[in-house]
Amino acid sequence: MQYWLKHVRHWAGGILEERITSMRVGRSLSILTIAAALALAPLSAATAQQADQPPVLRPAAAALNNPLEPGTYPGDNASGPVVVVFSNSSFTDPLEEDWDIATVLLPGASQMRVTDGGDASAATWTSILAGADVLVLPEGANWDIGGTSAISDAALEIIRTWVSAGRVIVGTGSYTHGAIVSELTGQDFTVEFGNNDSNGPWQRVSGDEALTAELPNGNYTGGLEDYSLFSDDQKALITPLYFSAANDNLGMGSFAIGTGAYIYLAYDWFPDVDELVDGVRDAWNGALGISAGAVPPEVVGGPQLAATGGEAAPSVALGAISLLLLGALALAVSSSRRRVTA
Numbered sequence: 139m140q141y142w143l144k145h146v147r148h149w150a151g152g153i154l155e156e157r158i159t160s161m162r163v164g165r166s167l168s169i170l171t172i173a174a175a176l177a178l179a180p181l182s183a184a185t186a187q188q189a190d191q192p193p194v195l196r197p198a199a200a201a202l203n204n205p206l207e208p209g210t211y212p213g214d215n216a217s218g219p220v221v222v223v224f225s226n227s228s229f230t231d232p233l234e235e236d237w238d239i240a241t242v243l244l245p246g247a248s249q250m251r252v253t254d255g256g257d258a259s260a261a262t263w264t265s266i267l268a269g270a271d272v273l274v275l276p277e278g279a280n281w282d283i284g285g286t287s288a289i290s291d292a293a294l295e296i297i298r299t300w301v302s303a304g305r306v307i308v309g310t311g312s313y314t315h316g317a318i319v320s321e322l323t324g325q326d327f328t329v330e331f332g333n334n335d336s337n338g339p340w341q342r343v344s345g346d347e348a349l350t351a352e353l354p355n356g357n358y359t360g361g362l363e364d365y366s367l368f369s370d371d372q373k374a375l376i377t378p379l380y381f382s383a384a385n386d387n388l389g390m391g392s393f394a395i396g397t398g399a400y401i402y403l404a405y406d407w408f409p410d411v412d413e414l415v416d417g418v419r420d421a422w423n424g425a426l427g428i429s430a431g432a433v434p435p436e437v438v439g440g441p442q443l444a445a446t447g448g449e450a451a452p453s454v455a456l457g458a459i460s461l462l463l464l465g466a467l468a469l470a471v472s473s474s475r476r477r478v479t480a
Contacts (some may be wrong), residue, residue, distance in 0.1 A: 139441070145253070146387060154407065155352070156415075159230055161204045161456065162325065165343065165425075167212030172317055173187040177398055178202065180227075180251045184457070188230050195202065196303075199240075200249075201241075202237060202241055202244065204233060204237045204370065204408070205227075205232035205233040205236075205237065206223070206225045206232040206240055206251050206252055207212075207232070207235075207252065208253055208254050209251075209252055209377045210249065210251050210252075211244060211249070211250045211251075211252070212248075212250075213245065213246070213247030213248045213249050213250055213432075214244065214245040214246070214247075214250060214434055215245065215246050215247060215248055215432070215434050215435060216248055216264070217422065218246045218247045218248040218254065218273050218431070218432055218434070219246075219247055219248065219271035219272050219430065219431045219432055220247065220248055220249045220250075220251070220269055220270045220271050220272070221244075221247040221248075221249070221250050221251070221270070221271070221272045221274065221430055221432055222251045222252075222253060222266060222267065222270045222272065222273045222274065223236065223239060223240045223243070223250060223251070223252050223253070223274045223276075224253060224254075224273065224274065224275050224276065224288070225240075225252050225253070225276070225450070226254040226255055226257065226278060226280070226288050227254075228287065229277060229280045229286070229288060230276045230277045230280075231276070231277070231338070233407075234407070234409050235276045235310070235311065235351070235406065235408055236252075236276055237408070238407040239274060239276055239310065239407050239426065240252065242423045242426055242427060243285070243398035243426065243430055244430045244432075245432075245434040246427055246430075246431075246432030246433045246434040247430075247432045248360060251266060251270065252445050253266050253305050254288065255280075255286075255287070255289055257286030257291055257295075258285065258286065258287055258288050258290040258293055259290060259292065259293060259430050259454075260292040260293050260295065262293070263289070263293040263296045263297060264296050267296065267300045267305075268328070269297060269307065270300075270305070271289060271305060271307065272306045272307075272308060272404065272430045272431065272432070273300075273301070273306070273307045273308070273317070274307075274308045274309075274310070275307060275308070275309045275310070275315070276309075276407070277310075277312045277314060277317075278309055278311075278312045278313070278314035278315035278318065278331075279312070279314035279316065279317075281294055281317060282317045283316045283317070283321075294318070294321065295363060297322070298322055298395070299320075299476055300320065300398075301395050301398035301400070302395055302396025302397065302398050303382075303396065304395065304396075304397045304398050305396060305398045305403070306398060306399055306400075306401060306429070306430065306431070307322075307395075307398070307399070307400045308400075308401050308403065308426070308429050308430050309400060309401070309404070310358060310402075310403045310405065310406065310407060311333045311358065311359075311360065311404070311405060311406025311407060311408070312406060313332055313333075313334045313360045313362075314331070315331050315400075316328035316329075316330065316332055318319060318333030318400075319331065319388070319393055319402070322393075322395045322400060322463045323375050323394070323395055323400070324371075325371055325372050325375055325394050327372065327393075330362050330364075330368060330372070331362065331401050333362070333363050333364065334360040334361055334362050334363050334387075334404070335360065335361065335363055335387070336355055336356070336358055336359045336360065336361070337355070337361060337362060337363070337385040337387050338353060338359055338380075338382055338385070338404070338432070339352050339353060339354045339355050339356035339382065339389075340352065340353045340361065340381055340382045340387070340390065340404075341380065341381065341382065341383070342379065342380055343378050343380065344377060344378060344379055345377075345379045345392075349379070349424070349425060349428055350421050350424060350425070351387055352380075352421075353380050353390065353405075353421055353422065353425060354412055354417065354418045354421055355418075356405055356410065356418045356422070357406075357410045357412075357413065358405075358406040358408060359389065359404040359405045359406065360384070360404050361387040361388055361404040362387065362388040362391070362404075362407065363381065363385070363386065363387050363390040364376070364386055364387075364400075365381065365386055365387060365388045367386075375393055376388075376391050376392065376393055376394075377391060377392040377393050377399075378390075378393070379391055379392060379401075380425075389402075389403075389404045390402065390403050390425060390429075392438070401429045402431065403422065403425060405422040405425075407419075432471065433457060442462045
């Protein structure tokens with residue numbers, strides 16, 4: 139149901155009918171369109187990018203299979219983080235969002251692990267997260283009380299311990315992150331994640347200055363509404379990164395979990411042809427890469443990151459994400475990177 143509700147947002151009216159009747163053809167074309175746009179993005183961005191826009195991340199040298207398949211893939215940045223991407227067709231979209239996200243992050247990662255959760259056990263998730271720095275959860279509806287076929291309750295405790303020790307979870311798109319964020323933070327955010335809408339654009343209010351000054355609204359960007367009405371206890375756990383004062387809406391924020399964090403990005407990486415060429419996807423790709431600490435040494439339009447990302451020591455290579463998460467979390471992430479690369 140979640141998947142089709144999202145399609146209604148993307149393909150309203152007559153476009154929805156056309157989408158349904160030509161699904162197989164449309165999916166094939168969307169793959170080609172995305173691949174072409176990723177290849178051409180650096181060239182288009184170099185000619186159109188303004189000073190405050192984010193770095194445009196290059197596609198990885200080695201293409202990932204599409205649909206995205208479980209496995210371990212070498213990244214292009216030896217000093218980058220180990221990134222785990224959750225991709226399971228029962229919860230996410232391996233053909234579209236998952237593939238888009240993984241393709242953006244692979245060039246800045248030292249290694250990428252794609253997992254469908256296996257048997258959902260604690261043992262499996264212990265193995266999945268061993269030595270990893272970042273876990274990416276597209277969509278969000280991957281765990282609920284009682285566990286799921288991909289993440290059991292016991293596995294979630296493994297994830298809790300892992301992220302609390304200074305690691306990072308990045309959640310993208312959709313408003314179904316409420317259950318897992320609530321469980322991991324100890325505060326009930328189910329209503330807040332269920333009460334969102336596409337009403338950006340959002341302005342940066344904190345975080346790494348390499349982030350663009352503004353994140354644009356897209357075809358589907360589920361910001362969290364009525365932020366001013368969040369309780370003091372809820373706000374105490376959140377570092378707002380992008381906020382729309384006009385709409386009282388949080389477009390991107392970091393939820394503290396121990397010395398780690400769950401970073402929520404409102405944007406849904408569902409294919410949209412216009413957003414591949416009008417700068418919307420580039421802006422959110424930049425935010426995604428910095429959130430995951432996976433910005434490659436060579437980027438277009440990102441001299442600050444390029445200067446620190448190539449030859450720097452491992453603790454400096456994650457400088458962008460350290461600034462993003464602030465305070466104690468910054469020290470924890472830096473420490474985690476040194477252990478992984480030692």
